[in-house]
Amino acid sequence: MNAMEDTSGRKDRRIPLVETGGLEVTYGTGREKVRAVRGVDLAIAPGEALGLVGESGCGKSSLGRALLRLEDPSSGEVLFEGSPVTGLRGAALKAFRRRAQIIFQDPFGSLNPRLKVGRAIEEVLHIHGLGADNPARRRRVRELLDDVGLEPAFADRYPHEFSGGQRQRICIARALALDPVFLVADEPVSALDVSVQANILDLLRRIRAERDIAMLFISHDLAVVRAVCERIAVMKDGEIVETGTADQVCDRPRHAYTKKLLSAVPDLAGIGEGA
Numbered sequence: 386m387n388a389m390e391d392t393s394g395r396k397d398r399r400i401p402l403v404e405t406g407g408l409e410v411t412y413g414t415g416r417e418k419v420r421a422v423r424g425v426d427l428a429i430a431p432g433e434a435l436g437l438v439g440e441s442g443c444g445k446s447s448l449g450r451a452l453l454r455l456e457d458p459s460s461g462e463v464l465f466e467g468s469p470v471t472g473l474r475g476a477a478l479k480a481f482r483r484r485a486q487i488i489f490q491d492p493f494g495s496l497n498p499r500l501k502v503g504r505a506i507e508e509v510l511h512i513h514g515l516g517a518d519n520p521a522r523r524r525r526v527r528e529l530l531d532d533v534g535l536e537p538a539f540a541d542r543y544p545h546e547f548s549g550g551q552r553q554r555i556c557i558a559r560a561l562a563l564d565p566v567f568l569v570a571d572e573p574v575s576a577l578d579v580s581v582q583a584n585i586l587d588l589l590r591r592i593r594a595e596r597d598i599a600m601l602f603i604s605h606d607l608a609v610v611r612a613v614c615e616r617i618a619v620m621k622d623g624e625i626v627e628t629g630t631a632d633q634v635c636d637r638p639r640h641a642y643t644k645k646l647l648s649a650v651p652d653l654a655g656i657g658e659g660a
């Protein structure tokens with residue numbers, strides 16, 4: 386039983402699932418030192434999609450990776466379900482890894498070219514001790530492929546046999562295999578053709594609605610973020626300069642930098658609006 390659920394099984398959205406306080410991520414030392422994340426305080430409720438937007442190099446990926454403990458903060462903290470992630474060891478760390486997943490921009494780089502995609506997903510299940518036996522795991526893989534809009538028979542194919550959009554669907558299926566409650570989507574459509582982007586955004590929206598997964602959705606593109614997220618944080622030079630509902634941030638931006646980002650979006654209404 387997880388601490389976020391009340392007796393009716395519903396998640397309590399008042400308690401943050403993920404929270405940071407004074408989070409700093411620094412690379413290098415001395416004159417080479419880069420302060421990628423500077424004193425970030427944010428909270429993501431269970432089931433909430435928070436968009437993180439800002440120009441390339443402003444620290445979005447560093448922040449996302451720190452939330453998943455793929456990067457150690459130089460100061461400040463990350464809480465997951467109320468506990469510091471830096472303190473996690475052994476079984477607790479493995480449980481955290483299962484509950485918090487990431488999908489990347491590059492669906493080409495994140496799949497092993499020598500593994501059939503079904504095997505790649507099966508491996509994840511196996512490592513985490515899920516599924517009673519191999520046939521059960523293979524059935525689960527086929528279900529997952531079906532869930533993300535792919536033919537179950539695709540399990541027997543290799544990554545090079547798929548398009549970019551299909552590969553991103555496979556990566557999403559692999560992330561969902563462990564039934565996460567939190568997903569960091571780091572520029573998940575930036576490497577895809579515009580025509581494919583809307584389909585993947587639709588898929589992410591549907592998954593959120595069906596599974597009630599909380600998401601940090603990272604993009605340099607405000608239109609993409611708005612298509613998926615109810616709340617948006619704007620990042621500049623390692624700091625969050627503005628946070629608000631998607632409508633507030635896009636229709637009534639307060640910060641000059643947000644206005645600048647908005648002016649760079651040619652057609653904010655166009656992308657990912659249903660269809």
Ligand SMILES: Nc1ncnc2c1ncn2[C@@H]1O[C@H](COP(=O)(O)OP(=O)(O)O)[C@@H](O)[C@H]1O
Nearest residue numbers: 412413419421440441442443444445446447448
């Ligand atoms: N592993 C690393 N080593 C050194 N500098 C890094 C590393 N990763 C990112 N940086 C630097 O940190 C800053 C933020 O990068 P990043 O988090 O990737 O930004 P974004 O995802 O917004 O493009 C950049 O100046 C980048 O060059």
Ligand SMILES: [Mg+2]
Nearest residue numbers: 445446447571
């Ligand atoms: Mg990045």
